[in-house]
Amino acid sequence: MLKLYYRLYQFAFRIIVALIPYHFPQVIAKENATLEVAAVVLHRLKRSRVLLVTDAQLTKLNLYGPMLEHLRAEGVQVTVFDKTHVNPTIENIEEALTIYHQNKCQAIIAFGGGSPIDCAKGVAARVARPRKSLRQMKGVLGVLRKIPPVIAVPTTSGTGSETTLAAVITNHHTHEKYAISDPALFPLYAILDPLLTKSTPAHITATTGMDAMTHAIEAFIGQSNTKETRSLAIKAVQTIFEHLPRVHRDPSDLQSRAHMQHAAFWAGKAFTVAYVGNVHAIAHTMGGFYNTPHGLANAVLLPKVLRYYGQAVHQSLAELSDVVGLTKPHLSHAEKAQTFITAIEQLNLTLQISTRISGIQDEDIPKMARNAYAEANPLYPVPVIFTHRDFEAIIHSVRAEA
Numbered sequence: 001m002l003k004l005y006y007r008l009y010q011f012a013f014r015i016i017v018a019l020i021p022y023h024f025p026q027v028i029a030k031e032n033a034t035l036e037v038a039a040v041v042l043h044r045l046k047r048s049r050v051l052l053v054t055d056a057q058l059t060k061l062n063l064y065g066p067m068l069e070h071l072r073a074e075g076v077q078v079t080v081f082d083k084t085h086v087n088p089t090i091e092n093i094e095e096a097l098t099i100y101h102q103n104k105c106q107a108i109i110a111f112g113g114g115s116p117i118d119c120a121k122g123v124a125a126r127v128a129r130p131r132k133s134l135r136q137m138k139g140v141l142g143v144l145r146k147i148p149p150v151i152a153v154p155t156t157s158g159t160g161s162e163t164t165l166a167a168v169i170t171n172h173h174t175h176e177k178y179a180i181s182d183p184a185l186f187p188l189y190a191i192l193d194p195l196l197t198k199s200t201p202a203h204i205t206a207t208t209g210m211d212a213m214t215h216a217i218e219a220f221i222g223q224s225n226t227k228e229t230r231s232l233a234i235k236a237v238q239t240i241f242e243h244l245p246r247v248h249r250d251p252s253d254l255q256s257r258a259h260m261q262h263a264a265f266w267a268g269k270a271f272t273v274a275y276v277g278n279v280h281a282i283a284h285t286m287g288g289f290y291n292t293p294h295g296l297a298n299a300v301l302l303p304k305v306l307r308y309y310g311q312a313v314h315q316s317l318a319e320l321s322d323v324v325g326l327t328k329p330h331l332s333h334a335e336k337a338q339t340f341i342t343a344i345e346q347l348n349l350t351l352q353i354s355t356r357i358s359g360i361q362d363e364d365i366p367k368m369a370r371n372a373y374a375e376a377n378p379l380y381p382v383p384v385i386f387t388h389r390d391f392e393a394i395i396h397s398v399r400a401e402a
């Protein structure tokens, strides 16, 4: 009965989503694209004071140095907030919000991986909704008001946050990690400069790339995909299979870096319309409890969850298996799906990603299962609606022995 209600809810949402105009960002994609940001701020947005939201590691690497110098030389007043944590917190956002107001900022440049980009979106949401807490904006359509312009400059090729309507936020007091999803949160611009991802350490390249893979696959196998999201997901899966091992092997391969940026972007677009699924629901609760890197959790969970789905995903995974060129035509859907899941496991192995997640405490698992269940239902149009027990079984299966 409950499952029927969830499916009806998802059906209603499909209709609503079809009626909402989605404004995906304008893209500037090329080497040194960051040097175009000043012109975007001054001439297209007609603003002159911006908050740059980033993290301390990127400051240390001086990754945004050339862009900052250029912005200031062109007369843009830039205030830098670089205290974003991995898995950004409510405190990060509130602190950055104060700085935004103190400096009378008019726009935000979100520079970094998904963490700074989501922190920036959180700030923008709070600017638009000063009387609503982040907690109150949790879930879907909690913002519904124009935010200040956000220019997203991703430095990982993974989350796709530069093109999604979501900001994922952690309350580290309650261990809760949740998304605020609202069409108001689309960045206005996405700056895809492959030079920025060259410095990404191999394990972050690997796990963030698998985050993008998970977005594409969860969107593809879900029940709310459209012709367009299917085609975006297929392009992303093909590209990631081809180019992720290359950038992992050779970090300076700029062509493959650029392909990965596009793949993450396509996968982000696909899941913005078609949603993610149970893999993400579990990955988020792990991030909330143990600060587990998002991409790592997804990479480890993805093959486990796909196997657990069984027959419900055979046809869709068989299709992916075909487009990636893994299987021969005479095989059954079940055989093709198994081949595809094995290829994901093999890719994880090539990328030196473990098969387990450390730090999971047995006593936390029931609460994590409840969180994952509450995140997935009724919203995510997953191929199989998991029970609490299913979630617990999967979390147990990836738990590393202490």
Ligand SMILES: NC(=O)c1ccc[n+]([C@@H]2O[C@H](COP(=O)([O-])OP(=O)(O)OC[C@H]3O[C@@H](n4cnc5c(N)ncnc54)[C@H](O)[C@@H]3O)[C@@H](O)[C@H]2O)c1
Pocket (backbone or CB within 6 Å): 055, 056, 057, 058, 061, 063, 085, 086, 087, 088, 112, 113, 114, 115, 116, 118, 155, 156, 158, 159, 160, 161, 164, 165, 166, 167, 168, 196, 197, 198, 199, 200, 201, 204, 208, 211, 287, 294, 295
């Ligand atoms: N909003 C969305 O649609 C969406 C989608 C998926 C995930 N997320 C969220 O995004 C967050 C994860 O983002 P992420 O995986 O991109 O990682 P991240 O932003 O947390 O960064 C991970 C680490 O990599 C470093 N790093 C980033 N770019 C680098 C570079 N070019 N060179 C060297 N180091 C670099 C960072 O400094 C940080 O230490 C999670 O909170 C996750 O839940 C959001």
Ligand SMILES: [Fe+2]
Pocket (backbone or CB within 6 Å): 159, 211, 212, 215, 280, 294, 298
């Ligand atoms: Fe993700």
